[in-house]
Amino acid sequence: MIIILIFILGILREVSPYIFKPEPSVIDDEIQIEEVASGLGTPTCIFWASEEWLLVCDTNSQSILALELSDGIFSEPQTIISNLNNPHGVLLWEDSESSVKKIFVSQAGSLNYWKIIEGDTPLEWKFGELETIVEGVATGNHQQNAISEGPNNTLFWHSGSTCNVCVEDDERSATIIEIDILTDNYTVIATGVRNSFDGVWVPEIGYIFTDNGHDWSGESYPPEEINLLEYGGFYGWPNVTEENPNPPGSISPIGTHTPHSSVNGIDLRPKNSTLPGGEYTLYATVFGSWNTIIPVGKEIIRIDLIQNSSYSQGWEVEITVVVEELATPLPLKFHPNGDLYFAEYAHGTLYRLT
Template sequence: MPVVKALTCFITMCMLCFVLPAAAQDQSRELPLDKIKLPPGFSIEVWAEAPNARGLAIGKNGTVFAGSMAEGKVYAITETGGARQVKTIANRLNLPVGVAFRDGSLYVSAVDRILRFDDIEQKLDQPGKPHVVTTRFPREKHHGGRYIGFGPDDLLYVAVGAPCNACETDPDEFSLISRIKPDGTDYEAFAYGVRNSLGFDWHPETKELWFTDNGRDWMGDNIPPDELNRAPSKGMHFGYPYCHGDDILDPKYGAKRDCRKLVPPVAKFGAHVATLGMRFYTGKMFPSEYRNSIFVAEHGSWNRRNKTGYRLNLVRIKNNKVVKQEVFAEGWLEKENAWGRPVDVLVMPDGALLVSDDYAGVIYRISYKKL
């Protein structure tokens, strides 16, 4: 009985990790944006209200699309003459976290399947039923919110997390980043040993895939780290569940693999900060030193004695290598109380940065003006 009770408690905490943001929203309250600390010249504003907003993508005509977790909705945000409108284009989907846009169509992840809304920017008021691109992916909902995105090779990349905290599974089904053709065919695993990635992007110059990965739980408050990884080619193994960070052996599976033969991260983040969305900055609004740096959203810890994360990190890159990390925006966490949790980032055509926040239920816009 004690084991069953403990397991029930653990499952409940995991469920709260995902469900709490939707329940905690209060759209009527004014968010304390003055508490957000940014570098000189930068400012932040609420760009749109979108309950439980998660993954972000932009259409050809400038429509911003946002997936969600607890809400099961997909949003489309348009702007005409300075007036912004948020429309719900899909309801009651199965964890539609990831969104991606290609050739007029919006692709949406829904656990075991990828859905497609064709000619979506012309049908925002009546999008109709989506086309099912594939049902190739696992049905497990543990780490079932899948981040997706189209690569420079015109293939759709789909992250598939582990169905557990730490376990060995079929390496071609779980704990990986996969890719498929836009029509859903030719599935293949691209990167192995990836516990749960909810953010990736391609270097603007080298076209190599970079991605975040969440470290496992229950190894203590300070290990293992969350990771930033680089995958220049197919077939690389990034450690999970055997090794974490550079050389931290998993207490159960670590003896089965030599960490030196697995790919170490290019950068390590704090333990349990929950690194999610990331994007290379390719805009021209921000100062030139931000060009090709990576903005990373730290969603924040849920099972650590003292909370950590709840901020935006900046990872500076030089010659395709990480040279520095620094906090770019913080203030969503005050004395162990969080009022916001950054999820995904998106560089807009004008160079501004959008940031989704599933806890506050909004999308922020961060802009820059020279002082």
């Protein structure tokens, strides 16, 4: 009877974020939060195509949605690309010399793009033929996630592991992959990255990315990671254990967060933002865990990068929770005006932090 009760309580805990919509609690008095849009399905990515247009990955409808922001109010979302396979990343890129525009989409197992051959706004865009840069990447427990812009016409693509702990058959799994936008060539530039959801380029420092540790090693291990990219670096998975948290030849994280809490979307606070922070402040979503007895995560955190020569890469982090009691916060991006937006996966809602 007790086992059945525990099982039922476990099921209720997992489904409750999808049934009940909690009221966000802002810890930092300087921050205000408001719900600004709904009807986004199950959003896994958001991207500002301009100051007026927000693009959203919706895995419920398997599409890319577009919403217009005018005088602080969003239009109803409309589909601009459909028939996708679990889209987890979208990015608009324009060649500064030729003015060629491309929209990149990360799907389960592939990275694709379309040239935008006509139109000024997302609802007016006309696309060329579907082009594929990478395909056939293995999927399983996790899949391919965000696409982020790097320096010198490059993209960083986050490719999750197929399992909890294993040796991957596909060398592109559990990695970060660099894409040359001009040639469509790609290279694996980081390995041992179990399930990195997102990352952001920080001028003068480099590429900062999140990574989520393996499950079934107890409540208190392993922590979620904030990492600094080193080209060709190995980040420890699947060799990392509680007894050996930094396997030989691996790069340690510059910061960690609550084990199993699932740190995911991350972005750099722009200088014009009114949110608390400085030049090297990032904000991130913490989705929440199914692999702990006591629920953890479901929050927005502030991450301050601090120089520290005692760390192997010269940087450490200080983490502060700024919003809590959320349901399933996942994608997050700053607007060009400095406001911060994030979406709730379970409820298809968009929030603004100012």
